């Protein structure tokens with residue numbers, strides 16, 4: 001027995017040198033910030049679990065095309081600035097859709113705890129124009145077609161099949177990110193594939209980035225609606241939404257006419273999607289915020305398929321109203337201090 005142990009102890013430890021393969025798929029609904037954050041978490045998680053093992057990362061990108069058919073600004077920044085510029089030193093190798101980059105130095109292990117993302121200086125990361133209610137869309141020069149692209153064309157762009165992007169069910173509908181009534185185009189980049197239920201829930205707003213954020217959020221929220229994935233022992237947690245309001249597995253929307261139910265759903269969405277806490281909710285009591293909310297709602301949200309009152313649209317409008325309200329207060333304070 002002793003002999004055997006000694007023998008084993010002399011064997012070189014090869015497993016420590018095995019590299020770890022990391023993978024991230026930048027989906028259409030992920031913008032630069034979300035994608036960067038997730039890639040960072042993947043690398044940090046691997047470094048914590050398997051310190052010192054060489055890490056090789058592969059990035060794939062769905063959609064995210066500019067007017068020339070090349071990768072759009074967010075995808076390009078993820079590959080160049082973030083992946084090759086920032087993350088590569090914590091990896092041994094980084095592969096993106098164009099090519100593979102090798103880290104010529106020793107892979108670093110001192111990965112920071114938190115990733116801080118600052119908006120680019122050229123202003124390209126500027127957000128929705130909350131004051132002018134401008135449209136924010138991903139396509140700058142829209143395809144001027146007057147009819148909608150086919151299901152197949154949208155699915156190809158999204159890098160998936162013709163099932164709902166959130167729950168994977170069929171049949172699906174072609175959902176505008178920015179509705180036509182708010183100036184949205186029929187460009188393939190302005191479409192999501194959603195089942196009737198999720199289409200009915202999606203926000204009708206002029207802000208495409210907020211629409212895609214909503215898709216990304218509901219993808220997690222409604223994970224339990226997707227068919228079981230083949231990972232043994234992996235169980236999706238039930239969505240906090242369903243627990244609180246009792247939406248059934250078929251995704252029946254419940255009784256939205258019930259004012260309390262609507263308010264509770266709104267609270268959940270403001271908390272989980274827009275990150276509201278007690279401070280934000282307490283602002284709803286402020287004088288003037290209601291007025292701001294109605295101004296936003298009238299100016300930048302639309303009625304779609306006869307559904308005027310949606311939790312998702314209202315949550316966006318409340319959040320936008322709060323942003324505007326805070327700015328008004330800031331200006332007032334600055335003026336007061338000048339006097």
Ligand SMILES: [Zn+2]
Pocket residue numbers: 164165166167168169194195196197198
């Ligand atoms: Zn669905």
